[in-house]
Every structure is written in C-alpha cells, then in structure tokens.
Amino acid sequence: MDFEKIKESCEKIRMPSDMKKRLKEKCNAAEAPERNISRQCQFDVRLVMACVCCLLIVLGIGLKYGNILEKKPPIAEETTTQTQNTETTLFEFLTDAESTVIQIIETVAESSRQEETTVTQTQSSTDEPIVSQLETTREGYVDSEDVQGVPPWTLDMCDLDKLKRAKASAETMSEEEYREFLNENKYWDVEGCFYFPEEYLAFTESDLYIPVVNEGVAEILWMNYTPEYESINVGISFDERNAFRFYIDISGKRETYFRDYSYMYRYKKTFQKGNITADIFKTKLIYREDWAWEGLAVDLIVDGQEMAVRTATEMRDENFEKYFEQIKFVKIKDWI
Amino acid sequence: MHRISEKNALGIEKAIDAYGDMLFRVCLVMLKNETDAEDAVQDTFLKYIQKAPEFANSEHEKAWLLKVASNNCKNMLRTRKRESHLYVDNLNDATYDIEIDSVAEILMEIPEKFRLVLSLYYVENYRVNEIAQIIGKTPSAVKMRLQKGRKLFDEKYRKEFG
Numbered sequence: 001m002d003f004e005k006i007k008e009s010c011e012k013i014r015m016p017s018d019m020k021k022r023l024k025e026k027c028n029a030a031e032a033p034e035r036n037i038s039r040q041c042q043f044d045v046r047l048v049m050a051c052v053c054c055l056l057i058v059l060g061i062g063l064k065y066g067n068i069l070e071k072k073p074p075i076a077e078e079t080t081t082q083t084q085n086t087e088t089t090l091f092e093f094l095t096d097a098e099s100t101v102i103q104i105i106e107t108v109a110e111s112s113r114q115e116e117t118t119v120t121q122t123q124s125s126t127d128e129p130i131v132s133q134l135e136t137t138r139e140g141y142v143d144s145e146d147v148q149g150v151p152p153w154t155l156d157m158c159d160l161d162k163l164k165r166a167k168a169s170a171e172t173m174s175e176e177e178y179r180e181f182l183n184e185n186k187y188w189d190v191e192g193c194f195y196f197p198e199e200y201l202a203f204t205e206s207d208l209y210i211p212v213v214n215e216g217v218a219e220i221l222w223m224n225y226t227p228e229y230e231s232i233n234v235g236i237s238f239d240e241r242n243a244f245r246f247y248i249d250i251s252g253k254r255e256t257y258f259r260d261y262s263y264m265y266r267y268k269k270t271f272q273k274g275n276i277t278a279d280i281f282k283t284k285l286i287y288r289e290d291w292a293w294e295g296l297a298v299d300l301i302v303d304g305q306e307m308a309v310r311t312a313t314e315m316r317d318e319n320f321e322k323y324f325e326q327i328k329f330v331k332i333k334d335w336i
Numbered sequence: 337m338h339r340i341s342e343k344n345a346l347g348i349e350k351a352i353d354a355y356g357d358m359l360f361r362v363c364l365v366m367l368k369n370e371t372d373a374e375d376a377v378q379d380t381f382l383k384y385i386q387k388a389p390e391f392a393n394s395e396h397e398k399a400w401l402l403k404v405a406s407n408n409c410k411n412m413l414r415t416r417k418r419e420s421h422l423y424v425d426n427l428n429d430a431t432y433d434i435e436i437d438s439v440a441e442i443l444m445e446i447p448e449k450f451r452l453v454l455s456l457y458y459v460e461n462y463r464v465n466e467i468a469q470i471i472g473k474t475p476s477a478v479k480m481r482l483q484k485g486r487k488l489f490d491e492k493y494r495k496e497f498g
Contacts, residue, residue: 003489014434
C-alpha cells in the first residue's frame, strides 16, 4: 500500500473562497471592536477631564466672586443677612461642588492607574512561555507509554484465566465491539494466541508485540500464508504461553515507512525446514534518525527468494540471549 | 517575535491565507463535515486573535494553530454526537464544491485518532515527535496510532480497490 496516495488525495481539499472571505470578515469584526472600545475609553476619559477642568474654572470664578461679595459693606441688615445667607448657601454649594470635583478627579486618577496596571499585567502574562498558553486535552484512553523503566513482564504478572475468558467472549463480538473491547481493556490481539496487557508490550512499526519473559523457550508456533494480503504470518513464542506474531510481505515491495531505515545485527541464527529458511537475529534498528532500538528481526527465505524484512521489536530483557539460543521450529502449518 | 496584537487588520488575513487551507483540511478530515470544519477553523482564528500569542517563527505559529484546531475538533466531536457515515455521504452533496475522492473518503472512515495522525504525517509532513507535541501524546503513542491507522486504512483500501 502506497500511503502517499493519502497525501495526493487530501492536498486537493481546499477551503472554498467564499468561506475564506466570510472568515476574514468575521475575524476583522472580532478585532475591530477592541480597537473601537479602547479609543472610546480614551475619548471618555478625555471628556471627563475636560468637564472637570471647566468645572474647576467655574468654581474658581465662583469663589473669586464669592470673596468680592464678602468684602462689600452691608446695605441693610436684612439685605446683609440675606446676602450672607445667600453667600453661605452659595459657599456651601460651591464647597459641595468642590468636594464632588475632587472626588471625580480622584476617581479618574484611580481608573487611569488601574488601566495601567491591567496593561502591565497583560504584558507580563504574554511574556510567559508559549507552552503554557497551549491548550491541552487528555482523552480518557491511555496509550502505551515509553517502555523504558517498565519491568520485564513475567507470567506471574498476567492473569491468564482472565485473558482466556476475555478471548472466549471476544469471539462472539462484532468487529466494532471487539475493537472497543481491546481499547477499553488495553489488550492486543495476538492472532491465534493470547491477549496481552498493552502496558507490557513494546510497540513497533509492524504488527509485532512481544512480552519479554525471564525464562522460557522460544519456538515458532505457526506460519501461514494469507494470499489476500500477500503476506506470511509467523508466530513465535518464547514459551508455550507467550507469543508474538508478524507479517512478512512477499509481494516484493517494502512498506514505505521502512524506506529510510537501516539496521545492523548483532548475531543471527538460521533455521531451515523444507524450502523455508528463517534468519532470526538480534538487531539494532535505526529509523529515520529519530529513534533507534534494539530488537528481534526476521528474514524469511522461501524457495531461495528472500522476503522483505518486516519486523523487529524492542528488547528489554537482558536474558534474551539465553532464549535466543533455544529457538526452534515446532509447529509449522503446511501452507505451501 | 511578533505579536498579533501589534499587527494591523491585514495580519489576520495573511494568516488565513497562509494557514486556512491546511486547517480546513485537517478539520474536515477530523469532523467529516464542511460546516463543522468551518466552525472549527473560525474558532481557531478567533482564539488566535484573542490570545495574541508570540511565536518564534512561522513553524511555531503553524503548530500552535494546528494544536488549537485539533482540540476544537475533539471538543466538537465530544459534544456533537453524530454518526460518521451520514456526513461522509453528504460530503459530495455539500453546498461547497469541495473535492473529496475515494481515498480521502476511506481515510475519513477510520477512527478519528488514527486519521488525524495519518493526516499530519502524510499530508502535512510532520515527524513523529512534532505530531506528539501537537496532539499532546508521547512519540510512542503516535507511532502506535500511525501503525494501526495504516493497517486500518490498508484493510479498507484493499476492500474497496482489491
């Protein structure tokens, strides 16, 4: 399968021009109100300040005239009294007005200080690293994590009865239910063998999942051919209960995700039965310079024709060499 | 570094021209509906305006937009429960003239978390570590999704085309 077809297909998808135009209009409208509001705020502040200044001028004039009135000699006592009362009233009014003006001035000053503080806080928050601004969401499903630090999986850690029961019930499920069941229970389907808890598996570029055990004997469990996929399925077990499987592509084409990889092997062992030869070796796989791991790989030769190297797995168990020497053919279905 | 808030109105239009198609493509693949994809893209750019983040370079900017867009799509998928097959069929009857061929349709039939990484990997040419940053998963998890996604895609493709 050439997955570059996905690229060719999806690159044709473009945002329609009227959709793009509408989007720009909406975005410009979203940006504009902020600019208008800030201008308006500035305008309002200036207006208030102008009014305050006018009021102060009026107040100043009023106070000056108030003082002149105080200095004039009384014409008549009654008139004087009335004048004094008026003056007093006027003075009280002006005093109240002055207090109000003072309050307005203080309020405006406080608002300006708060605005400055807000701006400062906004600026300091955007100085934070971009990472903290990125939104992150975690889905409920927990994926396999890096296997580093995970202890070697042993049979004691696996409830085989539970797995067997799960397998039995899974056989009655539809494809969708089955996938959901695997996801919920973090199991992997090892065809013809057992399910394994996901957190104990090393994940690779192929369909190879290997629980590493501390002891046991490795053996080829089965080998069969699937003509619809042009591949050979091979199952290898490290003891009678743990297994892994992989596909060998016999179409002659390598998967595109292998095109940039290279590998070197530490040592290998060759097995032969009839016209089938299998080289199983411990290797180090370097993939696209991004990551590299050591693992198990298989080259299969059928009728003298070398098949594509298909699989490898991350090796975590330092006792692998011990099992490796014990690999042997046991059950191979006669698929030819 | 530049701040979106210091740009004039032409800045957001430039961003839409530069990244609009890519974001729409990713959102359409995730949501399988052009109206929802439009909403998701719009929300992404509105957040771009509101948050006014600072970017070291255009690649950083692009990755930020993709992350926000994918999160928007996930939120929409969670809140709007729809059957996928309805909208895949509707795509070719859409109001917009969006070209969706059979390969893209097959991609949209596989589960969302796999088609997102396939899209980011094969269409947008991101590497595993970069995809991990965008979707908030470990590189191991991304590799797993790529592998399973390829398998599912391959199965459907072979079924369709033999």
